Amino acid sequence: MSMNKRSFLGTTGLLGAAALAFANEERVGEGNAASLVGVGPYLQNVDDTGATVMWLTNVKCHSWVEWGETDALGKKAQMIVDGQVAANNTLNRIRLAGLRPGRRYFYRICSREITRYGPYKVEWGRLENSEIKSFETANPDSDALKCIFFNDIHDNLPLFSKLVEQVDGLDYDLSIFNGDCFNDPATEEKVLRSLATYNQGINAASTPVVYLRGNHEIRGAYSRQWPGLVDNPGGKQYFALSRGPVRFIFLDCGEDKADSHWAYSGLNDFEGFHREQAEWLEQEIVKPEFTQAKYRVLVHHIPIYGLNPDSFNPWKTLWGPILNRAGFDMSIHGHTHRAAIHPPHTAGDHNYPVIIGGGKKMGDGTVTILEVNKDGLSATILDAHGEKTEGYLVEK
Ligand SMILES: [Fe+2]
Structure with a gap:
């Protein structure tokens, strides 16, 4: 992993630009004042076969992760609770499962604004996709x-x-x-x-x-x-x-x-x-x-x-x-x-x-x-x- 301030700036949106430690850097991707995303993706609980992607939106959305073994992505993960796809929420915790140890995976977060949630009709606002990120799963064979x-x-x-x-x-x-x-x-x-x-x-x-x-x-x-x-x-x-x-x-x-x-x-x-x-x-x-x-x-x-x-x-x-x-x-x-x-x-x-x-x-x-x-x-x-x-x- 090498630090790339330009790319990680793209992960954060509205949370008080003046308060952010790196606010003087150029913003890219969804990281602008109109962003749906409040806290960009952060990786939790990464083991040898899975990873959890978390982020928060500023408004209620339907959110999902597109991911794959190359930057072409190709797979989609979303949270399903008792038969309902998680939606009309702001806090996202989406598990990518079935991964292989010590491999690099690519992903982007996607959030689509819900402007009205009626019983028989949902009205949609903007769709926002982050830039593509990547991470490595844990490798049990690594000695360092x-x-x-x-x-x-x-x-x-x-x-x-x-x-x-x-x-x-x-x-x-x-x-x-x-x-x-x-x-x-x-x-x-x-x-x-x-x-x-x-x-x-x-x-x-x-x-x-x-x-x-x-x-x-x-x-x-x-x-x-x-x-x-x-x-x-x-x-x-x-x-x-x-x-x-x-x-x-x-x-x-x-x-x-x-x-x-x-x-x-x-x-x-x-x-x-x-x-x-x-x-x-x-x-x-x-x-x-x-x-x-x-x-x-x-x-x-x-x-x-x-x-x-x-x-x-x-x-x-x-x-x-x-x-x-x-x-x-x-x-x-x-x-x-x-x-x-x-x-x-x-x-x-x-x-x-x-x-x-x-x-x-x-x-x-x-x-x-x-x-x-x-x-x-x-x-x-x-x-x-x-x-x-x-x-x-x-x-x-
Ligand atoms: Fe303490």
């Missing part, structure tokens, strides 16, 4: 991998813009936003502005992206809708996925204070959610996908180790023993707003290195590069000026 991790951006889009400059041209396979990148989601408009900017920056139309919840994605009125913007394996906010030689486990810590805290108004039950994940984790770590992976990487927003000793930390008791039994090679987190690397057993009883990314200010924000090559599995934390602040290598 490059991923980039962001955390705690807190909607600081100028910081994100600087961080993404540091990985321009890196040719990464996967981007992961490890929580608190959407700050207390109050409205859809605010969330979509950040989503569009993040998608553009990491070229999510061609490179899969994972959006994990931190403790801030679950605060604010729109937090209840936020999970609808992602498509994870299994449909939950905790999940596992394989990419090349790495099996990733993603967990969702929930809030950073107890459910009984006044600020949550009695509307949280993360205690139950933590137990649910502990049970899932026990099953996940004995699966062949996990035990036979060359590397195993744990990802969750709030670190269990490296936190202030006085901090709320139910995960240490509940998840800690399972995680130490699992045989992880590395874990990656955020939340503390202070980049750090804790080798095994240096921040508590953890038998894997703990990597923590930085904060939301230009001075402490970081992007972390996770790479597998012939030397091993490495994590490198870069600041907004491209300086390496921390690094760690696991040789195997």
Whole structure:
């Protein structure tokens, strides 16, 4: 994957041009003020046999994906729910299935405006087709991998813009936003502005992206809708996925204070959610996908180790023993707003290195590069000026 700002600009439409980090670049395709598309295509849940294409329109539409193994496309995918083709909606989550591992696929998104939806007649408006994008399915035989991790951006889009400059041209396979990148989601408009900017920056139309919840994605009125913007394996906010030689486990810590805290108004039950994940984790770590992976990487927003000793930390008791039994090679987190690397057993009883990314200010924000090559599995934390602040290598 090579970064192409000109092409990914074409993926985003109306979401406040002035707010977009790359708004001074020339716009192409549907990316103009009259576009039907609000948030252009972003790839979710790409495995060796399938991929989900998501996007949002500014008005109600019937939407579909045209795709194929060449840029001639030739196939069409749309969402069908209980016999009805999804339509008169704005949020699209369309799965391309039956793909082959390690292959490149081409696609474009298509949306046709619905101006009136009557019981016996639908009236149509404009049809908009995006430019053709392409992506590669996961290749289980690959022995190399490059991923980039962001955390705690807190909607600081100028910081994100600087961080993404540091990985321009890196040719990464996967981007992961490890929580608190959407700050207390109050409205859809605010969330979509950040989503569009993040998608553009990491070229999510061609490179899969994972959006994990931190403790801030679950605060604010729109937090209840936020999970609808992602498509994870299994449909939950905790999940596992394989990419090349790495099996990733993603967990969702929930809030950073107890459910009984006044600020949550009695509307949280993360205690139950933590137990649910502990049970899932026990099953996940004995699966062949996990035990036979060359590397195993744990990802969750709030670190269990490296936190202030006085901090709320139910995960240490509940998840800690399972995680130490699992045989992880590395874990990656955020939340503390202070980049750090804790080798095994240096921040508590953890038998894997703990990597923590930085904060939301230009001075402490970081992007972390996770790479597998012939030397091993490495994590490198870069600041907004491209300086390496921390690094760690696991040789195997
Ligand atoms: Fe956090």
